[in-house]
Amino acid sequence: MHDDEASLTYGSYLRLDRLLDCQRPRTGAHDELLFVIIHQVYELWFKQILHEAALLQRLLEEGGSARALHTARRIAKILKTVVGQLDILETMTPRQFAAFRDALGTSSGFESYQFRELEAVLGRRRFPASDLRDDPRLRAAARRRSMFDSLLRYLDGHGYPVPRSALDRDPSRPWEPDPRVQRALLEVYADESGPAAEVCEALVDVDEGIQEWRYRHVKMVERTIGAKIGTGGSAGADYLRSTLFRPAFPDLWEVRSQIEETVIQDERDR
Numbered sequence: 001m002h003d004d005e006a007s008l009t010y011g012s013y014l015r016l017d018r019l020l021d022c023q024r025p026r027t028g029a030h031d032e033l034l035f036v037i038i039h040q041v042y043e044l045w046f047k048q049i050l051h052e053a054a055l056l057q058r059l060l061e062e063g064g065s066a067r068a069l070h071t072a073r074r075i076a077k078i079l080k081t082v083v084g085q086l087d088i089l090e091t092m093t094p095r096q097f098a099a100f101r102d103a104l105g106t107s108s109g110f111e112s113y114q115f116r117e118l119e120a121v122l123g124r125r126r127f128p129a130s131d132l133r134d135d136p137r138l139r140a141a142a143r144r145r146s147m148f149d150s151l152l153r154y155l156d157g158h159g160y161p162v163p164r165s166a167l168d169r170d171p172s173r174p175w176e177p178d179p180r181v182q183r184a185l186l187e188v189y190a191d192e193s194g195p196a197a198e199v200c201e202a203l204v205d206v207d208e209g210i211q212e213w214r215y216r217h218v219k220m221v222e223r224t225i226g227a228k229i230g231t232g233g234s235a236g237a238d239y240l241r242s243t244l245f246r247p248a249f250p251d252l253w254e255v256r257s258q259i260e261e262t263v264i265q266d267e268r269d270r
Contacts, residue, residue, distance in 0.1 A: 022040060023036050023037060023040070024036070025100070026100070026103040026104075027099070027100040027103045029096070029099040029100035030096075031092045031096040031097065031099065031100070032099075032100040032103070034088070034089070034092060035089070035092070035097070035100070038085055038088060038089050039109070041085065042082065042085070042112075043112065043114055045078055045081065045082050046112065046114035046115055046118060047114060048078060049075055049078055049079070049118060050114060050117060050118060050121065052071055052074055052075050052078070053075065053118070053121050053147060055071055056068060056071040056072055056075065056147065056150070057121075057145070057147055057150040059071060060147075060150040060151055060153065060154040060199075061150050061153045061154065063154060063157040063158065065158075065195035065196070065198075065199060066195070068154065068199055068202075069195070069198055069199050069202050072199065072202035072203055072205070072206055073202050073205070075206050075209075076202065076205035076206050076208075076209050079206065079209030079210065079212070079213060080209060082209075082213055083209070083212050083213050083216050086216045086217065086220050089220060090220055090223065090224075092224070094223070094224055094225065094226075097224050097225070101225075113135050113137070113138060116131060116135065116138050117135075117137055117138050117141050120138055120141035120142045120146075121141055121146065121147055122146060122147055122148075122206075122207075122210065122248035122249075123146040123147065123148055123174070123175050123248050123249070124142075124174075124248075125142055125172065125173065125174040125175075126174065127142065142172060143171065143172045144171055145171040146171060146175065147203065147206075147248070147249075148175060148203075148248070148249050148251075149169075149171050149175075151199070151200070151203060151249075152166055152167060152181065153167065154196070154199065155184060155185075155188060155196060158195075158196050160184045160187055160188055160196065161183070161184045161187065162181060162184050163178070163180040163181065163184075166178055166180070166181050175250075177250045177251050177254055178251065181251050182251050182254055182255045182258060185200065185251060185252065185255040186255060186258055186259065188200055189255065189259050200252055203249055203252060204249070204252050204253070206248075207247050207248045207249050207252065207253075210248060211244070211245070211246075211247065214243050214244055215244055218241050218244065
């Protein structure tokens with residue numbers, strides 16, 4: 001055993017001296033510490049989600065069902081935890097937030113480069129030019145295949161009729177819903193207990209988790225600052241509201257109405 005292993009403690013392994021020194025409130029307001037900790041924990045979870053998402057895409061492209069399913073479900077569980085943290089943040093009243101809001105200066109949650117990168121992994125391609133110029137990781141993420149592109153490769157590898165044009169498309173371009181891809185998804189869902197259908201459903205859980213986080217974030221901002229301009233001059237709740245109900249994987253949602261129609265037609269044909 002090396003000396004550094006022999007002296008390893010809980011605190012040194014987790015680097016608690018550094019971690020617990022990262023909270024530096026700028027005012028004497030009691031609730032500012034809560035605000036700082038919640039947002040730091042968000043960033044830690046975003047880091048973990050990006051870590052898991054990279055593994056998920058690799059597993060999908062390798063064709064592995066069981067581990068891909070496990071990883072997608074883990075991401076969905078983390079998103080549930082991220083959403084749940086808003087319950088804690090909402091214990092802070094508007095007056096309590098106002099007591100330190102001015103000390104935040106021009107900083108804003110919209111500056112979270114990890115969340116922007118997560119959006120790119122999930123398929124977002126339209127970002128402000130300044131974000132792309134200043135953030136090489138975001139720029140790289142917006143050029144490589146999205147999670148849905150990786151899913152299409154997984155489905156193709158399992159014999160489903162994914163159109164060649166979808167597989168060979170330029171991944172730096174925004175994804176547009178494709179009826180031919182939806183027909184392939186109908187075949188996936190025809191065997192609803194099969195591994196491919198389970199993987200697709202796990203990605204729907206991830207997509208729903210992101211949408212749920214956006215909705216809860218909107219309501220938290222509204223109850224804290226109402227319709228005021230957001231911190232750092234952002235559009236606040238108005239901007240957040242504009243991002244609602246924009247699924248990352250629109251084909252996985254659109255195909256649901258088609259599944260119902262297919263089931264009805266099958267019942268009629270019997």
